[in-house]
Structure formats: structure tokens, C-alpha cells
Amino acid sequence: MKNLTIALNAVLVVAVAVLFYLHFSGTKAGAPATGGNNAAAANGFRIAYFEMDSIENKFDYFIQIREGLRKVEQQKTAELNSLKSAYLSKLKGYQEKGQTMTQAEQANATADLQQMERNYSLKEQAASQELQDEQLKKLTDVKKKIEDYLKVYNAQKGYSYIFSSAPEFMYFKDTVYNITDEVVKGLNQQYKKN
Numbered sequence: 001m002k003n004l005t006i007a008l009n010a011v012l013v014v015a016v017a018v019l020f021y022l023h024f025s026g027t028k029a030g031a032p033a034t035g036g037n038n039a040a041a042a043n044g045f046r047i048a049y050f051e052m053d054s055i056e057n058k059f060d061y062f063i064q065i066r067e068g069l070r071k072v073e074q075q076k077t078a079e080l081n082s083l084k085s086a087y088l089s090k091l092k093g094y095q096e097k098g099q100t101m102t103q104a105e106q107a108n109a110t111a112d113l114q115q116m117e118r119n120y121s122l123k124e125q126a127a128s129q130e131l132q133d134e135q136l137k138k139l140t141d142v143k144k145k146i147e148d149y150l151k152v153y154n155a156q157k158g159y160s161y162i163f164s165s166a167p168e169f170m171y172f173k174d175t176v177y178n179i180t181d182e183v184v185k186g187l188n189q190q191y192k193k194n
Helices: 002-024 038-043 052-058 060-100 103-157 180-193
Strands: 047-051 161-165
Touching (some): 047 180, 052 060, 052 180, 060 103, 103 161, 103 180
Parallel strands (some): 047 161
16 A cells, blocks of 8 residues: 555656656746746745645545555455465364375375465465555545645645655655645545535
8 A cells, every 4th residue: 555655656756757857948838038037937826735644544535544454454365364274274184194194195286286276375365466466446436535635725825746655755844835734624624524
């Protein structure tokens, strides 16, 4: 879950970097050229940020998603543990019979244990892939809800950029531009309406 959050934040940082480059590398279409004087352009430039960890910990929908994913992970872990217990039980049974088994029985036991190992390995890979797919789907949905809310929010506020701040990507930020509480409150209100 944390890796997906980091990956999602990395994508957001790259997108912001591209937007910054596009914004500062030339004039906008239809905008008057500033003739090298960025003061006029900077006057209308407003930024804000929100703390992503606060969204993760206080946005009710995100909390619900995280809890749901945790339950799915626990269920898949329980299924794998059940398979592992069955394997160990069968292994112990074969070991107890060890000396009394014929060569054919030993060969069948070995084949049976190998098949159980393969089944376990396949189930483990499938469970891991299913969990990753579900995490990506749910986190993409959370990201879309945040983006949709920020479009509505920003229609009144008029920011040029709203950043998602994560400790591993931001080295300095002025708290004057922090809109985290407003964003969390708005996201939760919007979530309760749905």
C-alpha cells in the first residue's frame, strides 16, 4: 500500500514538474508576452499544497479503502496459511510413514508434495497480483476523487497549481500555502453526499 502511495506521489511530482516546465518555458497561448519581465506574470500566479499523509489519515473514503484492502490482504493470507498448513500436515504424515512406505508410495508422496508446493506457489502469485491490481484500482479511484474535488474547489480559489506534498518529495514549503484542512474537510463532505 505504501509503495503504491509513493508511486502515486512520484507520478504527481513528475506531472507538476512538466507543468512547471511548460508554464515557465514560454508564454501561454493567447497571453501577452511579458518581454522578459516576469513580475506581471507572477502577480497572478498562486500556488497551494496539501499534505498527502493527512489525506491518507483523515479522508474517510481513503480510510475505508485502506481498511478494505487490509481485509482482502488478511483473507488472502489466511487462504495461503491454510494451504501451507495442509502441506505441512501431509508432509508430517508422510514422514511418520517414511520407513514403512514402498518405493511407489514414496514416489507418489513426493509427487503429491511437489504438486502441493506448485499449487501454493501459483496461489501466492495470483493472490499477490490480485492484491496489487485491487490496490492500484482503489488508489486510482481515490486520486480521481481528489482531482475532481480540487477542480470544484479551485474554481472559487483560482490557484495556478495545487501540489500534493509528501515528505520524500518536498524539501521546503511555506505553511502559508497549506490548504490541507480545507481539502480534507471538503473531500469528506463530498464523500458523505455520495
